[in-house]
Amino acid sequence: MEILAALTDGILIAMQPHNLGLAVIGVIVGLFVGALPGLGSVNGVAILLPFTFVINEATSDPASPMIFLAAIYYGAMYGGAISSITLGIPGASTAVATTFDGRPMALQGNADRALVTAAIASFIGGTVATVFFSGFAPFLSSVALDFGNPEIFALMLLAFATFIGLGGDDIPKTMFSIFFGLLLATVGFDTISGEPRLIFFNDREQTAVLEAVGMTGAAENVPYFDSIGWFSRGIQFLVLAIGVYGIGEMIWTINASRYKLTMTETKISFSRIMKAIVGMKDAWKGTTIGSFLGFFVGILPAAGATPGSLMSYGVAKMTSRNPKSYGQGNPDGVAAPEAANNSASTGAMLPMMTLGIPGSPTTAVLLAGMVIWGLEPGPRMFEDRPEFVWPLIGSFYISNIVAVLVNLAFIPLFLWVLRMPFTILAPVIFVLSVIGTYAAYDNMYDVWLMVFFGIGAYLLRILDYPLAPAVLAVVLGTTAEQKLRQSLLLSDGDFAIFYSPFFDRDGKGQEWWIAPITTWVAVILILLPIILWAMKKIRAKA
């Protein structure tokens, strides 16, 4: 009851005209920032951080600056789906799963339906998460504390288990793609050993090549290739994602469409949009799975919204009566990841506010914003700063409603993009890919890598190599490896820490159940298709 009263007050504060106005502006800015591949919510929030001083001077309400930043974050989460659906480029790792079915829907001329589904699923996911958030924040943050290194690794394993359904029918090519993505994630600086690794063509290799061609002793004045600049920061997610989708897939489409001028016959009409809203009832299942699963994965620090959206897509597909329709433009396949990534993004605010640790890069920047505003997120935040916390939570409800309305209102504009002649749209997409990659990492090396990956992806695409698993593996790879090695460091190289509840971690003889249960579920999920396949073979022989 106390919570309800506090929440009502919070919502009322968030609905005051100045805060409502900020939420609307923030959502619109976020929507466009999120829709541009590369810029994304991280940059949107980081860039507009200093702007909050202007807001504070104008309103003198302690909650206003954060309401504005949170609205940008929210808007960007909605916006991510827009570039996934209309351009086919996931602007953020959380929106990769949205391309799987959103893009086919757009190509079939149902872009409006895909956008509406994404918007409404996002709204439901965000609202479900906000309700959980306001009701059970302290309890949920204690759950998050129980997830240490082995638990997070087991969770990553569970996310990988859902990969199995994502590739094509060609098993070795899917495997190659997963391994390759995971390996790309290891390039660069290794946190645990404190050393660089897989720095391609480093000074040692350059010298070796020069000596091989007979330039011995010239090592001092070699034509210096800056391997540190190229690889020390590692291979970032967007470099691969924009390369694969913005360049590779685009070249493939140009080749496939052969001089045809328009891409799709997209009609824009009010009645079609209304029909799409009513059609949401077909996607209730994906929405439900996404809203709940997304939130619980999202509150776990270090996991973030990407495994949440991916696992929701996987689960929706696994439990579907017609799994073959996924990837061909099934609205459930848009609803599940979109509900999940909004739900998880709200969830990711929870460890940030109650534990002071960000679950994603964007919440990290929001955290920096809170610090600048003299707030120290931590376990006592709810008790110490209620005048700030509750209006912010209240603004989640408001921002959600604002975001879905703004998003629906802007759909005709985004559809208009699809009606551009393809010979104008294609160079615009290339340009956005280049400028977006640069904006994301401030680095020309990454832009070059992005284009090389794109051309390589096009060649592999012709040969039916599925590349979505590689793109997702790059996101999850860093965390997975780090948690695996931290756990094995703890256990002196003993894998029992993952599968046995009786492994003694701290010399006190405690039992740990979360990691083993998660690991076993993941192992069963990975093995299940193989067992079923083997049983089918045996039965066929008998």
Place this chain on the structure above:
Amino acid sequence: MKLMKTLALTGAALGMTVAATAAQAFEPSKPIDFVIMAGKGGGADKMARLMQSIVEKNELASVPMVPTNKSGGSGAEALSYMSKVNDPDHSIMVTLNSFYTTPLRQPGLKVDNMAFAPIGRMAEDTFVLWVHKDEGISTFDEFLAEVKSRGNKWVMGGTGKNSEDNIITDHLNEAYGLDIKYIPYKGGGAVAKDLAGKQIQSSVNNPSEALGFYESGDVVPIVAFTNERLPMFPDTPTLNEASDEADFSYFMQRSVVGAPGMSHEAAAYYTELFRNVYKSDEWQKYKNDKSLMGDFVSQLDLADYWAGQIANHETILKASGAIK
């Protein structure tokens, strides 16, 4: 070819006129590239964005200051980028102790850290030893006894390998004959959370990182690695007070440096700019709230301070075997 030559000559001429005007009094003519030697959201990033916000809010600079994160290779990327910028007068960087340790550990970088322009040291961050309250430890002697009884099952979490946290842990192991296992994490926040969740047994977080859990009573400070007690934790002794034979303190610098080759006029301009940031109420409040120490040190004094720190870190890293 001829065209290129003409262009290059024009370029050189333009560069010269710019240099000539700069000799009088430096005023930035384009957005300042403000490099952060760490990823988004970390301690250094928070501080850098606070500095940027203070500059923007008080309108201390006539052009925007644009933060860019270059976190690769524990600062290697940032250092090598800064050594190669084409306009050193508009490139500054926020640094931490990896400014000393990274060039020492990665000689292949060919970076000379004394070539960077000393602009200003904004603060020195402090380190405190923390344990979970359920361990029932409150003094350093109890800590030593408990760690010894646990053998190699006592785990210390920290940010990065051979980093500040690792150096302190190595020191504890060596000076007191302990066998603490050190697990590197990506950021201080994750360490603090795992300590509160009893996934690790101790940490040497900065006060700013552990403050939330200290206030909620989950974690307890044991000793501070400073020369005097921290005003925020008056009951927590320094290591030198808690242990008779100890003579150890360790700090993390939070400094702003200019790219190698920055003109003296530009360096003077940025020193003045950051002196104003340092003096601002926001910065002073932040410094007190987060238990930061250290006065504003600039120019030659800062270079002297670096020389001392570099020598100091070389000794420490050699002793621990991280470098040869």
Place this chain on the structure above:
Amino acid sequence: MRRAEFVTAIILGLLSAYLMWKSGEGPEWDTEYVHWSNIGVNIDGSGPGKGFWPFYLALGMLVSCIWIIVNTIRRTSPPSQSDEPFMDAYAKKMLLFVGGGLIGFLLLVEWFSMYFGIAIFMFYYMMFLGRHPLFLSIVTSLVVPFWLYLFFDIVMTKIQPKGMRWLEDAFYNPTGEFFRSQSLITIALCFVISGALLALSARAARE
């Protein structure tokens, strides 16, 4: 297609072997390091070395490649059954013009700044690959970089590469100073006016 499938799998297999070798590599400055000594699961009681995870991933890649080669020989994968060419003449020409155009674009960005690069690339693509009228191509390739300039460099202060120093001093610094001193409304107005210009020329081109 079959030959391309085979050759690709072999190239990727060689890449995997190189990555396996590369995983066992030590830091460049450590001359006493023995190759392969960092791929163990528990080295000196401090857990897996830095080469452990990439080594086994690269091994997994190699195994997948061998499997792909086996499938190619047994003709069980679709590309290995196909008689179509890997790339026909159109595809080759298209890759050359588009891929080459992109690389040229990036070189322009390195030397002559992001926005000039965009202008030239847009013009090249629309005029020569898209075969749009000259007038429309020119207007589009001026308006698009102008929009992006206003959005990234001025409004969001997300500074893009400026190319060679003389170009920056002679062109971008005065331009930046001019636009930064304008109000947001003026900038929005610039945005809308240039957009209207683009829409008008598109309409003219259609007729």
